[in-house]
Amino acid sequence: MGKRKDPHETRMPERRDFLAKTLKSLGLAATGGLVWAGYITEGRSAPFVLRPPGALAERQFLASCIKCGMCVEACPYDALELAKPEDDTPIGTPYFVPRTTPCYMCRDIPCVPACPTGSLDKSLVSEKDNAGELILNINLAKMGLAVIDRDTCIAYAGIQCDACYRACPLIDRAITVEYTRIERTGKHAMLAPVVHSDICTGCGLCENACVTRKASIFILPREIAMGESSERYVKGWDARDEERLKDTTGEVTTETPRSGRSPIDYLNEDIQ
Amino acid sequence: MIQNKYLISRRITQIAVLFLFFSGNAFGWNLLRGNLSSAKVLNLIPLSDPFAVIQSFSAGAAIAGDALLGAIVITAIYAAAGGRIFCSWVCPVNMVTDLANRIRSILKLDSSEQVRGISRGVRYWVLALSIVLSIILGVGAFEWISPIGALHRGIVYGIGAGWAFVLVVFLFDLFVMKHGFCGHVCPLGGFYSIIGRFGFLRIWYEHEKCTLCQKCVDICPEKQVLHMVGKESAPVLSGECINCGRCIEVCDVNAVRFGNIYKKDIVTI
Secondary structure: OOOOOOHHHHHOHHHHHHHHHHHHHHHHHHHHHHHHHHHHHHHHOOOOOOOOOOEOOHHHHHHHOOOOOHHHHHOOOOOOEEOOHHHOOOOOOEEOOOOOOOOOOOOOOOHHHHOOOOOEOHHHHEEEOOOOOEEEOHHHOOOOEEEEOOOOOOHHHOOOOOHHHHHOOOEOOOEEEEEEEEOOOOOEEEEEEEEOOOOOOOOOHHHHHOOOOOOOEEEEOHHHHOOOOOOOOOOOOOHHHHHHHOOOOOOOOOOOOOOOOOHHHHHHOOOO | OOOOHHHHHHHHHHHHHHHHHHHHHHOOOOOEEEOOOEEEEOOOEEEEOHHHHHHHHHOOOOOOHHHHHHHHHHHHHHHHHOOOHHHHHHOOHHHHHHHHHHHHHHOOOHHHHHHHOOOOOHHHHHHHHHHHHHHHHOOOHHHHHOHHHHHHHHHHHOOHHHHHHHHHHHHHHHHHOOOHHHHHHOHHHHHHHHHHHHOOEEEEEOOOOOOOOOHHHHHOOOHHHHOOOOOOOEEOOOOOOOOOOHHHHHOOOOOEEEEEOOOOOOOOO
16 A cells, blocks of 8 residues: 555545455465466366276366375386376376386286275276175276277288287287288288277287387277267177167257258258 | 474474385385375374365365375374474475575575565465365365475475475575465465364463563564563464474573463473
8 A cells, every 4th residue: 555645544444454455365366276277277188198997087086186106106017107297197196108117907906905095996997706795807997998000000011010919918808810811912911900999908018018119009098099979879789889778768869950840841941 | 401402303203204205115114105195104094184185075076985084083183283283393395495494594585574475364365275276176276286295295206397396485485485385375284273273282481481582483483373472471372383392492591382282381391
């Protein structure tokens, strides 16, 4: 406040002061809050990150992970790391880089029970045995999905390489090799690796084993690597695909601006 | 009696806690594993930062099990102990800001404090803002930017560019504001001020012995808690007192000492 004489100031200096102070505090809080929120939003939008097995969906994971590093300590292969500010990953959260160290898919999954917050959820990597007890099964993990770049994969060029296939802990299930005739030479076979998304855990042993300079098979988060088809397209011959119909009402409708009108109108509307 | 015995013990405690966390990760010792966000003692007793857990709740996470139990344990410990014992005896940032303050007094930068001071209450605003932003953004808002987290996590698991967060605090305290971060801004300090308000351990001031030299007020990082100095004998009841014991160490006439909330002299160390 300036030294200027103000008739109101002598009458109600406290009220003026109070209002000015409140305004100042609110302004400060708003400025700080916006910068702060902007910084968080910026950092949060980095989805190219692979989480330990049993991790909740990314949004829930970020809400609940307390950044304690117990999973990092539990990992016998030192695959996990807590993100540093420069790592392009939300700060302090655990992640792994398969090309450096993949997940070796321990049977007892030590990182999961170590988590104090449930951000690594045991139920996501367990199945019920006959007695109804949850038994850990690392093969159920969905850390990511292996994706192949066919243009750089040397197996797709006809060179015999099965490094990823041999490295896969779920060999012949998550990665299979498909034999096709190479038309160009007319007498050779191509042994091409193919990834199956329903089995692949995203452990990254394939990416780690890939012989090309930059891995031609690499793990992406499943939300990025995979599409999603609606309930209209169900493979009726596949019992597992039919399960997608479980929670649907059976009535799938699509509302468009034209929905209210009869199809005949649509067919005739350009004919005067 | 050793001069600065509390200061020395505090440094030993702060460094020991960090070392035990570090050795948990580096050598596999089981005494203390994790970090200050969440930890386990002897693979048995869970400890968690209650403020971090509250932020997680605000962000919409269903925290149960060890983290929740650990948060209750930590809250109970600090609530019973009283004051901000975490801040002065455990938090590693305290060493950073104390260093900044030391350099500040050597360089005689203290005169600018009055001019650029902001309210001590800002920490409660930041505390409230942490909760609000956690609710809106769905992540622990303070945990995302915390220099405390960057430092203790960095010491245990590799700091990377996390030193920049710590440097910001150091420079802020050195050049911008005396006791700026720990004394004004830090919401975790604000949180423990509230938690420690009714705890046991208190600084007691005896007016009859006091020579009004003001050394205790000069050294105190939270001067407002010593409002009774020169006026009346009383305990420091404010939760903002960090129980660092610096006032006791600088007093030449033993007019200040640790006691419990009901009676002075009950704690004789």
